[in-house]
Every structure is written in C-alpha cells, then in structure tokens.
Amino acid sequence: MRIIVVGSGVIGLLTAMECARAGAQVSLVDQGEIPSPWATSYDSQRVVRALHAGDAVLTRSAARLHDAWLDVERRTGVPFYHQVGSLTALPPHEARKNLVMLREAGVPARVLSPGDLADRYRSVRFREDHTAILEPTAGVVLADRALTAIADCLRGMRAVELHPGREVVSVDERGGVQFADGTGLTGDRVVLATGPWSRQLLPAALTGELTLYRQSILSYSPVPSRIAWVGTPAIPSLGTSQGAWLIPPVGGTPVRLSAAGACRAVAELTDRETPASWRDHLVDHFSTLLVGFDPAAVIGARDGYYLADTAGAGPLLATFGDETTWAYAACGGMSFKFAPLVAGAVADRVLARTPRRTGLDFIDRPRRLTDARREEMTP
Numbered sequence: 001m002r003i004i005v006v007g008s009g010v011i012g013l014l015t016a017m018e019c020a021r022a023g024a025q026v027s028l029v030d031q032g033e034i035p036s037p038w039a040t041s042y043d044s045q046r047v048v049r050a051l052h053a054g055d056a057v058l059t060r061s062a063a064r065l066h067d068a069w070l071d072v073e074r075r076t077g078v079p080f081y082h083q084v085g086s087l088t089a090l091p092p093h094e095a096r097k098n099l100v101m102l103r104e105a106g107v108p109a110r111v112l113s114p115g116d117l118a119d120r121y122r123s124v125r126f127r128e129d130h131t132a133i134l135e136p137t138a139g140v141v142l143a144d145r146a147l148t149a150i151a152d153c154l155r156g157m158r159a160v161e162l163h164p165g166r167e168v169v170s171v172d173e174r175g176g177v178q179f180a181d182g183t184g185l186t187g188d189r190v191v192l193a194t195g196p197w198s199r200q201l202l203p204a205a206l207t208g209e210l211t212l213y214r215q216s217i218l219s220y221s222p223v224p225s226r227i228a229w230v231g232t233p234a235i236p237s238l239g240t241s242q243g244a245w246l247i248p249p250v251g252g253t254p255v256r257l258s259a260a261g262a263c264r265a266v267a268e269l270t271d272r273e274t275p276a277s278w279r280d281h282l283v284d285h286f287s288t289l290l291v292g293f294d295p296a297a298v299i300g301a302r303d304g305y306y307l308a309d310t311a312g313a314g315p316l317l318a319t320f321g322d323e324t325t326w327a328y329a330a331c332g333g334m335s336f337k338f339a340p341l342v343a344g345a346v347a348d349r350v351l352a353r354t355p356r357r358t359g360l361d362f363i364d365r366p367r368r369l370t371d372a373r374r375e376e377m378t379p
Contacts, residue, residue, distance in 0.1 A: 008030040029163040040195045040306045047141075063107050064341065066137050076153045081146075108135070191327075221249075283298060319349070
C-alpha cells in the first residue's frame with residue numbers, strides 16, 4: 001500500500017513513521033522544508049502532562065503520554081524529552097478533586113500549599129489563595145529538535161520518500177494529490193496533516209466549521225537570575241483569569257511566556273510578527289506574575305497559528321472520498337502532547353487495521369463527509 005502524507009509537522013511526521021513501520025510505502029510531502037519550520041508544532045518547547053483539570057477522560061488518555069514520548073525518543077536515538085515536572089495552580093478544593101482524578105489514572109502527583117510554592121519557586125508569584133498540583137513525571141519536549149530527529153529517522157527508512165518544496169493544491173478521491181506545478185502523486189490513501197493550511201484542501205462542508213486562531217508568545221531570558229529558574233517545572237496554569245502559563249529554561253532554551261488571553265480568532269494566515277500591542281499586553285501581565293520581571297530581558301516574541309473545530313472547540317479527524325482521504329483537520333491548540341497517540345490511530349485507519357482506542361473522542365469517533373453532509377462514523 002502506498003500512503004501519501006501531506007504536511008511535516010508532528011502529526012504528519014509521526015503518521016508517516018507509523019505507516020512505514022507497518023510496511024507501507026510512504027511519500028511525505030510539504031510545501032516547505034521537512035520538517036516544516038512553519039508547522040504549528042515547530043516550536044522550542046511543548047509541555048507533556050496528564051492533568052486536564054475537571055476532565056477525567058482527557059486525563060486518562062494523557063496519562064499514557066510520558067511513555068509514548070519516551071518511545072518516540074528511543075526510536076530516533078536523539079534526546080529531546082526533559083522530565084522537569086508540571087505544576088497546575090488551582091483553588092484548594094479543586095486541587096483535591098483533581099488529585100484524586102490523577103491518582104485514579106495512575107499518575108503520581110501531590111498538592112503543594114501556598115507556603116510550599118513560595119519557598120520552592122521564588123521566581124513566580126502565585127495567588128495566595130491557590131495551591132498547586134505537581135506532576136513529577138511530566139516533562140517538556142524540545143519540539144523543533146524532536147521534529148528534526150523524526151524527519152532524520154524517516155530519511156533513513158527505505159520505505160519513505162521525502163518531497164520538500166511541493167505545494168499540494170488539491171486532493172482527488174482516488175488517493176492522489178496535485179501540485180502547484182501541474183504534476184502529482186498517486187497512492188492508495190492520503191493523509192492531510194497540514195495544520196492551519198488545511199482549509200485550502202478540505203471540502204467546503206468541513207472548512208466552514210473550522211476557526212483559525214493566532215497566539216502570541218514571549219521568549220524571556222533574565223541572564224543574571226537564570227539560576228533562580230533551576231528546578232522550576234513547566235506551569236501550564238498560573239491560575240490567573242487570563243490563563244497565564246510558562247515553560248522554564250530547558251536545554252538552553254529561554255523561558256516561554258503566554259496566556260490563553262493572548263489567543264484570538266483571525267480570518268487568515270499572515271505573518272508571525274507579534275504586534276506591539278500584544279507584546280506589551282503580555283509584558284504587563286507577567287510583570288505582576290514574575291519576581292523581578294525585567295522587560296528588557298524579553299528577547300523575542302513570535303506568533304503561531306492553529307485551527308480548531310468550532311463546534312467541538314478542539315481537534316478534529318475527518319474522512320472523505322470514500323475513506324481514501326483522512327484529514328487531521330484541526331489540532332485545537334492541544335495536539336502536540338497527544339501526537340504519538342493520534343498518529344498511531346490515524347495510521348491504523350489509513351492502513352485499514354482495527355483502530356487502537358485512544359480515549360480521545362475526536363479520534364475514536366472521526367467524522368465522515370457524505371454527500372456534503374457531516375456524519376459521525378461508527379467507532
């Protein structure tokens with residue numbers, strides 16, 4: 001079987017690897033380099049954690065991610081996963097409930113008191129009325145290094161052909177793709193993993209249900225006080241009304257700062273330059289959250305894009321063309337950590353194998369487009 005995978009972000013790369021390991025011939029295509037520096041997943045750091053506060057289903061699925069990413073790391077032979085832990089700030093009563101949920105999912109965790117937080121993490125100001133859940137087995141993936149390592153691994157596989165610099169402009173229902181120069185490739189199945197560019201290749205019945213988001217992120221490098229960050233875990237939630245989060249320095253990377261409030265819906269993909277107003281907004285916000293915050297130590301700002309399923313407010317897997325084409329049409333801003341599970345399940349469906357259960361409804365119950373109507377598939 002020949003599989004054409006379009007897109008060399010984390011989902012495309014890992015799906016190509018899964019299909020090739022299963023014995024398929026794989027053609028991996030991207031309009032730019034492989035891996036693509038423009039991919040949503042091509043970033044310096046991404047957090048891998050189990051806790052999804054108040055959501056037992058996502059938490060149970062995410063409990064598998066630590067081992068899943070270690071397995072990817074072993075396959076590539078390149079170290080890119082750093083087990084620094086993850087800290088989620090919550091009111092005490094919510095922390096207790098979520099701690100029980102984590103333990104039921106088999107994830108080691110404990111609650112830190114306000115006093116513990118003040119003593120341990122002196123670079124960060126937490127709300128005095130908040131505790132926090134620490135997941136010591138959580139970690140940070142150096143995303144750009146991981147994508148490069150996976151791409152290098154694919155280059156060494158006989159069953160894989162890489163096609164960088166080939167812009168796909170359409171997909172036919174017989175398992176082929178057409179390029180901007182008029183040429184094309186033919187296969188048995190097509191996987192579209194083109195991130196925020198997906199709307200250009202999907203049926204209109206599906207694109208109308210997708211929303212494009214733009215997120216601003218700061219890079220912060222306070223050199224004189226860098227030692228103060230030693231031992232600081234990733235903090236996916238600082239407990240603020242704007243949803244502030246940070247990733248500490250890992251493997252020579254700067255601190256990463258952003259907030260859910262810096263994410264906004266936009267009409268189209270443009271540049272990645274962070275507007276001054278959004279940069280200033282994040283600087284003002286973190287000046288109240290970090291001890292001794294120095295605006296001059298903000299060494300960069302960058303915007304990224306992702307698609308989300310408007311109805312489900314998150315990721316979306318869909319199929320059309322009598323199941324010859326599978327599209328991971330929206331990542332929902334949370335897909336990176338789930339990528340090994342998602343790619344394995346997508347590969348199963350493309351290869352007509354019994355799909356492994358991920359516990360993720362948007363993967364286990366993908367959507368089928370039939371006669372321009374969206375229907376749920378029977379798992």
